[in-house]
Amino acid sequence: MSNRRGFTIIEIMIAIVILTMGILALVSTSALVTRMIARGQRSAMAGTFAASRLEKLRITACTAGRANGSDTLYRGSTWVAANTWTFTTLSGSTYRILLTTKYKTVKNRTRTDSLETEVLC
Amino acid sequence: MLNRRGFTLVELLIALVLLSIVSLGIYKTLMNNQRIYIAQTQHIDLQQNIRAAATILPAEFREIDARDSDISAMSPTAITFRAMRVFGFACDPPALGAGGSNPSNLNLTVREAPAPPYGSRDFANGDSILLYYEGNTGSVNDDSWIRGKITAAPVSLICTDTKAGEKLVVSLQFSTGQSNVSGAVTSNAPIWGFETVTYRVYKPAGDSLYYVGYQNSSGTQPIIGPLASDQGLNLVYMDSLGNVTADRTKVAQIQITLRGRTQQYIRQTSGTYGAAVDSVITTVALRNNCRFGC
Numbered sequence: 491m492s493n494r495r496g497f498t499i500i501e502i503m504i505a506i507v508i509l510t511m512g513i514l515a516l517v518s519t520s521a522l523v524t525r526m527i528a529r530g531q532r533s534a535m536a537g538t539f540a541a542s543r544l545e546k547l548r549i550t551a552c553t554a555g556r557a558n559g560s561d562t563l564y565r566g567s568t569w570v571a572a573n574t575w576t577f578t579t580l581s582g583s584t585y586r587i588l589l590t591t592k593y594k595t596v597k598n599r600t601r602t603d604s605l606e607t608e609v610l611c
Numbered sequence: 612m613l614n615r616r617g618f619t620l621v622e623l624l625i626a627l628v629l630l631s632i633v634s635l636g637i638y639k640t641l642m643n644n645q646r647i648y649i650a651q652t653q654h655i656d657l658q659q660n661i662r663a664a665a666t667i668l669p670a671e672f673r674e675i676d677a678r679d680s681d682i683s684a685m686s687p688t689a690i691t692f693r694a695m696r697v698f699g700f701a702c703d704p705p706a707l708g709a710g711g712s713n714p715s716n717l718n719l720t721v722r723e724a725p726a727p728p729y730g731s732r733d734f735a736n737g738d739s740i741l742l743y744y745e746g747n748t749g750s751v752n753d754d755s756w757i758r759g760k761i762t763a764a765p766v767s768l769i770c771t772d773t774k775a776g777e778k779l780v781v782s783l784q785f786s787t788g789q790s791n792v793s794g795a796v797t798s799n800a801p802i803w804g805f806e807t808v809t810y811r812v813y814k815p816a817g818d819s820l821y822y823v824g825y826q827n828s829s830g831t832q833p834i835i836g837p838l839a840s841d842q843g844l845n846l847v848y849m850d851s852l853g854n855v856t857a858d859r860t861k862v863a864q865i866q867i868t869l870r871g872r873t874q875q876y877i878r879q880t881s882g883t884y885g886a887a888v889d890s891v892i893t894t895v896a897l898r899n900n901c902r903f904g905c
């Protein structure tokens with residue numbers, strides 16, 4: 491006659507624990523993906539903010555208003571991104587603009603990106 | 612003999628209670644999924660809308676030449692300007708020499724299909740035009756553009772070189788340095804066509820929401836939206852120094868703020884239902900800015 495003995499409760503509990511560990515690992519991956527999406531969104535927002543400023547600087551670079559400076563983007567009352575720009579005179583009428591954007595990503599961490607361009611006046 | 616004993620009533624009741632608890636859980640999860648799906652679709656629509664605004668409006672505004680009076684009216688919620696629409700070549704130039712510096716009813720034939728004309732549409736009645744002024748063919752110093760206007764609906768006409776063409780009736784306005792003499796505009800002279808368009812906050816008839824409306828001679832149509840309110844589009848006009856200006860010829864940059872909302876109400880994080888709002892701010896530098904020598 492064949493052996494009809496099933497799993498013991500201990501065996502099943504070990505299997506459940508192992509399975510749970512696997513599922514938890516998957517869940518933590520989805521949390522990571524969610525955070526990455528949020529970071530992407532904030533980086534896009536900071537990118538738009540920086541591009542908007544660079545567009546303004548392209549014009550002011552050729553006027554007497556050319557000066558180093560900074561500005562901040564607020565969402566509600568908390569800051570989300572801050573631009574800092576500097577002009578370097580390359581020759582009589584050519585200027586290099588260096589624009590550095592610091593922005594909040596997730597968990598209050600910040601990240602810094604920079605854009606650089608030259609304007610011929 | 613087999614054991615034919617069934618379930619007891621108590622067993623059955625316990626099974627029923629467990630079953631209903633489990634199905635209630637499944638039902639709640641499904642409803643939640645459904646709500647999140649609708650909210651996400653609305654959010655995607657909203658974000659695509661404001662992204663479209665941040666692409667379309669700067670692309671149109673960048674072509675504006677404010678120093679050449681391209682802007683004819685401007686306010687925080689509306690802007691009217693000449694927008695470049697079509698470019699072609701005149702196979703048969705207008706017969707010049709009469710009519711002083713403002714000749715009208717001149718016939719001009721432009722090359723037709725397959726291409727040119729190039730642009731988002733063909734030449735049309737009412738378009739402002741810029742026609743290339745050659746003047747003295749031996750010199751480039753007097754080359755410039757003659758302003759003008761198309762005063763009748765274009766009709767098909769074969770060019771003298773037997774290629775496909777289209778006849779435009781135009782009136783021209785010669786500027787300083789240009790003279791209305793025969794041969795001043797040569798064959799194959801380039802010609803630009805412009806139309807006057809308005810981008811403004813617009814509420815279509817029978818709709819309760821506001822949109823960014825695009826208005827030209829054929830009417831107004833909503834192109835982006837819905838907006839968060841009748842102030843959902845805010846335009847700030849600045850001169851080259853970044854100061855706000857009310858002088859239409861001094862505009863060098865336009866800051867566009869667009870606040871869009873979802874079409875439907877969705878559940879907010881607070882638990883109440885309402886329209887989600889998102890916004891975008893961008894700045895566009897106009898062409899022909901004060902650059903060289905100022």
